[in-house]
Amino acid sequence: MPVVSGADCFAFTECKRLLQGFNSIPKINLEIAENLLPESFSITLKGEYLHITGGDEAGLLYGVYKLYSLVRRNIKLENIDITEAPAVSRRILNHWDNANGTVERGYAGKSLFWRNNRIGYDLERLEDYARLLASIGINQISVNNVNVNEAAAKLLTNEGLEDLAKVAEVFRPFNIKLIISVHFDSPVIIGGLETSDPVREDVAQFWRDAAARVYKKIPDLAGFLMKADSEFRNGPAALGRTQDEGANVIAKALKPYGGTIYWRCFIYNCTQDWRDTVTDRPKAAYDYFYPLDGKFDDNVIIQVKNGPVDFQVREPNSPLLGAMKQTPQALEFQVAQEYTGHAIDMYNLAVHWEEVFDHSVDEKRDTRALINNEVTAIVAVSNTGDDNNWCGHLLSQANLHAFGRMAWNPHLKAEEITREWIELTFGVQPKLVQPLLEMMLKSRNTYEKYTSPLSIGFMVTPHTHYGPDVEGYEFSKWGTYHRANNNAIGIDRTRKGTGYTAQYTDYVRDMYENLETCPENMLLFFHRLPYDYKLKNGQTLLQYIYNTRFEGAEEAETFIQTWDSLKEYLPEEAYISVAERLKRQLANAIEWRDILNTYFYRKTGKPDQKGRYIHP
Numbered sequence: 154m155p156v157v158s159g160a161d162c163f164a165f166t167e168c169k170r171l172l173q174g175f176n177s178i179p180k181i182n183l184e185i186a187e188n189l190l191p192e193s194f195s196i197t198l199k200g201e202y203l204h205i206t207g208g209d210e211a212g213l214l215y216g217v218y219k220l221y222s223l224v225r226r227n228i229k230l231e232n233i234d235i236t237e238a239p240a241v242s243r244r245i246l247n248h249w250d251n252a253n254g255t256v257e258r259g260y261a262g263k264s265l266f267w268r269n270n271r272i273g274y275d276l277e278r279l280e281d282y283a284r285l286l287a288s289i290g291i292n293q294i295s296v297n298n299v300n301v302n303e304a305a306a307k308l309l310t311n312e313g314l315e316d317l318a319k320v321a322e323v324f325r326p327f328n329i330k331l332i333i334s335v336h337f338d339s340p341v342i343i344g345g346l347e348t349s350d351p352v353r354e355d356v357a358q359f360w361r362d363a364a365a366r367v368y369k370k371i372p373d374l375a376g377f378l379m380k381a382d383s384e385f386r387n388g389p390a391a392l393g394r395t396q397d398e399g400a401n402v403i404a405k406a407l408k409p410y411g412g413t414i415y416w417r418c419f420i421y422n423c424t425q426d427w428r429d430t431v432t433d434r435p436k437a438a439y440d441y442f443y444p445l446d447g448k449f450d451d452n453v454i455i456q457v458k459n460g461p462v463d464f465q466v467r468e469p470n471s472p473l474l475g476a477m478k479q480t481p482q483a484l485e486f487q488v489a490q491e492y493t494g495h496a497i498d499m500y501n502l503a504v505h506w507e508e509v510f511d512h513s514v515d516e517k518r519d520t521r522a523l524i525n526n527e528v529t530a531i532v533a534v535s536n537t538g539d540d541n542n543w544c545g546h547l548l549s550q551a552n553l554h555a556f557g558r559m560a561w562n563p564h565l566k567a568e569e570i571t572r573e574w575i576e577l578t579f580g581v582q583p584k585l586v587q588p589l590l591e592m593m594l595k596s597r598n599t600y601e602k603y604t605s606p607l608s609i610g611f612m613v614t615p616h617t618h619y620g621p622d623v624e625g626y627e628f629s630k631w632g633t634y635h636r637a638n639n640n641a642i643g644i645d646r647t648r649k650g651t652g653y654t655a656q657y658t659d660y661v662r663d664m665y666e667n668l669e670t671c672p673e674n675m676l677l678f679f680h681r682l683p684y685d686y687k688l689k690n691g692q693t694l695l696q697y698i699y700n701t702r703f704e705g706a707e708e709a710e711t712f713i714q715t716w717d718s719l720k721e722y723l724p725e726e727a728y729i730s731v732a733e734r735l736k737r738q739l740a741n742a743i744e745w746r747d748i749l750n751t752y753f754y755r756k757t758g759k760p761d762q763k764g765r766y767i768h769p
Contacts, residue, residue, distance in 0.1 A: 159183035159205075163326040164213040167284075168205070171221045178224060179203045183213055192292070192328070193238035196220055198230060208238075211292070211328035218288040226576045237562070240521075243454075243483070243530035244560040245293040245332070245415075246286065247378065248537070252297070252304035258489045260496035261538030261545035266296045270304040272316035279323050282537070287327035289557025294535075295332035296320060299380040299417065306336040306343055309363045314370040321371045330375040332415065337381040337388050337399070339363070350392050351402040360406035368410040376413035376452075377403060383420045390420075396441060397448040404450040415483060415532070416449075417456045418442050418473060419463075425632040433644070433651035434632035435461035439473045443656075447479035454530055456483040459509050461653075462633070464492050464534075465610040466601050467505075467674055469665070470512040472656035475523040483530035484520075488556050490536065492610075494600055495619045496545035498738040499712060503555035503567035504597040510563045516660040521563045531560040546734050547727055550574065551593060568594060585722040592715045595708065601674075603705025603745040606698045608678040609635045609643065612749070620741060621748045635677070639756050641684065642694075643677035654679065684757050698753050699761045702746040709735075709742035 155178040157169050165183055172178060182202045189195065189208030194216030197204050205220060207213030219237065223230065249257040250264035252271065265282055266274055286294065296317070297305040307313040321331050340346040340359040350356055367374055381399055382388025389399030400416040407414055421437035442455060449455065455477070460468035464487040474484060486506060487493075494500040512520045520528075533556045537543050544550045551574040558570045571593050575586050604612070604621070611633035614622040626633040635642055646653035647666040654662045664670045665679045673688055684695040692700065713735045720728050750767045754760065761767055 156180040157183070160185055160207075160210075160213060162210045162213065164205075164207070164210060164217050167214060168217045168220075171217065172224065175224055179230070181205060181220075183207075183217075185209060185213060189236075190238050192242070193236070194219065195234075195236040197234050198232070203230065203233070214287060214328060215290060222288075222573070222577060226573065227581050239290060239561045240524050240563055241529060241531050241560065243293055243375075243532075244291050244557065245295070245483070245530060245532040246291055246488075246535045246556075247295045247299065247332075247334075247485075247532055248535045249298040249300070249489070250296060252302055256538050257298050257300060258487075258491045258534065259536075259538050260490065261536060261543060261549075262540040263538055265537065265539055266320065272296075272313070272320060274320065276323065278539070279320070282543075283324045283327040283329055285543070286329060286557070289554055290561040291557050292328050293330050293332055293375045294324070295334050295378050297334045299334050299378060300384075300386070301334050301336040301380075303336075303342055305334070306339050308333050309335065309339060309367060310343055311366065311370075314367060318370045321373070325373065330373050331371060332375045332378050333367070334378045334380070335403075337379060337386065348392070349387065351389055351394055351399045357402050357405070360403050364406040364410060364412065368412070372410070374410070374412060376407055376415060378415045378417070378456075379403070380417045380419065383417070384423050388420075390441075395445060395448075396420075397445045397453075400453045400455075401448075401450045404453045408450070408452055413452050413454055415454050415456050415530075417485075419458060422632060424630045426630075427628045427634060431651070432632065433646065433653055435468075435646070436651065436653050436656065437461075438471060439476065439656045442473060442480075443476055445480075446477040449480050451481075454481045454483050456485050456530075456532055458485045459506075462610060465608070466493060466597075466605040467608045468610065468678060469675060470509060470514070470520060472653075472661075474520065475514050475527045476656075478527065480527075481529040482523075482527050483532045484523075484528050486531070486533040486556060488533045488536040488552050490549065490552070491534075491618050492613065493597075494738070496536065496549045497619070497734055498600055498709075498741055499546065499548050499593065499596040499735065500552075500600050501555075501567065501571060501593045501596045502552040503559065503570050504594060506555065506559055507567045510559070513661060513664070515658045524563060531563075533560075542730065547731050548593060548734075550578065579723065579727075582722050585719050588715055589719060592712055596712070599705055599708040599712075599742075601705075602701040602708065603742045603749075606677065606701065606749070607643075607673065607694070608675040610678070611635070621745045623749060623752045636681070637753075637756060639758075641681055643681040644679075645681045646679050650681070684753075684759070695753060695757055695759055696762055699750055699765070699767070700763075702750050703761075703765055706739070706742040706746040709739045713739060 160183040180202045183205050186206045191209050192211045193208040194212040195206045205216040254263045254267050338349045340349045340356045344359040382390040403414045418438040420441050421434050457473050461471045490496050510520050554574045555570045611626045612623045614620045615625045654665050686694045754767045
């Protein structure tokens with residue numbers, strides 16, 4: 154075991170624990186330096202000592218985990234000289250865990266935090282989880298679902314706080330602070346008031362009392378998370394108030410303790426009549442929040458989904474991102490694979506998120522340029538549960554890893570992060586790493602091929618959101634329509650249509666409105682087009698639909714072949730687990746292929762130009 158000396162803190166203990174057995178490592182010295190920013194670190198080799206220097210104890214801890222990652226991946230340390238700092242100070246996981254132990258949109262078993270309507274956990278398992286999250290840079294987590302039920306609402310009471318404070322103790326050494334998802338109607342549910350109207354003094358007093366009670370038990374709590382006026386949940390709009398009025402009353406209660414209220418922007422008309430062709434769900438967040446810029450207190454962070462709809466396979470970035478210059482924003486992703494395979498189908502989210510960060514917000518800037526100006530936090534809905542491999546699908550671990558790494562540094566590329574995860578998980582054998590890397594990087598586009606023609610979205614089975622149901626949402630209240638008929642498909646969202654594109658900067662608006670410059674993979678999100686519309690490669694839109702469904706299913710089959718070829722390099726349990734998931738994915742891909750192709754064949758009466766069989 155290498156000699157470790159220097160700063161006497163939790164990072165010192167972690168360093169000795171993690172590097173035990175790596176006798177080839179030089180002597181290690183840990184130190185804290187005031188010239189480094191909080192949470193930042195440097196690793197340098199000077200003489201016989203490898204120096205890990207942190208801007209604070211958290212930075213030192215991250216430096217230790219970075220060194221461990223390098224050693225595990227056999228990276229040479231001879232000339233090491235690394236300095237890193239996080240792009241944003243808030244890197245957050247939202248757990249959608251219910252008090253009864255289930256996890257909404259969770260595909261990896263039951264909750265790590267909840268049992269039988271109260272906090273309950275395996276201490277050793279929770280410590281491992283805290284270490285896992287800290288190793289990728291996560292520093293805040295919410296432990297209960299944004300759809301707060303009455304049992305979870307009691308976290309604001311002394312009874313709930315006793316247990317939650319013990320969870321905070323587990324995560325505190327790992328530089329991870331807790332967030333509590335709160336119910337807008339908490340003043341009624343646990344306060345006994347007749348209303349939750351945010352302008353009433355008794356409601357404001359309830360929130361002040363709740364904050365005082367919470368911070369007495371958990372003085373370093375990061376704050377509260379709120380979902381209001383969304384999907385049949387009460388909120389300020391339901392009471393005739395604005396979103397800033399709803400958020401600010403809680404913000405003022407949290408302010409004395411340094412707490413933040415994260416206010417989700419996922420608000421839309423979820424009782425839309427399908428006959429209504431004017432109301433357009435993607436416009437909702439911008440319409441609700443943009444007029445309120447500058448009206449929120451400074452400890453309110455509005456939480457904006459990366460796309461304007463709902464974590465679809467492909468959609469444009471939300472026009473709200475960066476639009477509110479006077480209001481801090483959190484960019485929200487979903488690591489849980491709700492619309493992206495349910496941790497059954499392989500789907501590399503790093504590829505997806507790289508595109509999100511590359512997205513143009515005007516002529517000269519991409520999404521990364523918003524960070525630490527408008528975007529001050531990066532958030533994701535968790536994909537973890539109590540399954541042995543944490544994420545249900547072993548390869549879905551790469552998505553959790555990628556989120557933490559990209560929240561730390563949005564300039565990282567999907568290939569780099571995915572390779573890193575593979576080498577940390579399976580070792581550095583090139584005969585395994587390269588084929589697996591290529592398969593995982595391909596997986597996002599493969600899934601898109603068999604499920605989502607040109608960003609049309611929502612052809613999934615209602616409620617579960619897995620498997621094909623082409624018109625499952627077409628006549629529903631949720632506002633998720635493709636309006637396919639015998640001649641055309643898609644929604645005109647230009648200024649001549651629903652007007653959605655007008656929410657963007659002029660440069661981005663013009664790019665999307667022009668058929669020549671609109672990215673082809675998003676054509677049907679922005680335009681309504683006939684099936685004989687010619688794409689730039691000469692294919693008709695209809696033939697593209699046929700081709701990609703067939704290609705997607707074929708590629709899903711090759712994944713099985715690739716995985717089988719790697720069997721000799723894999724632990725048996727890992728091989729069997731993933732092989733089973735890949736077989737389920739192939740069955741799903743075939744179902745998507747057959748149902749979508751038949752649907753469009755019946756709509757148009759036009760066969761596949763390549764003569765492949767489509768069920769009549």
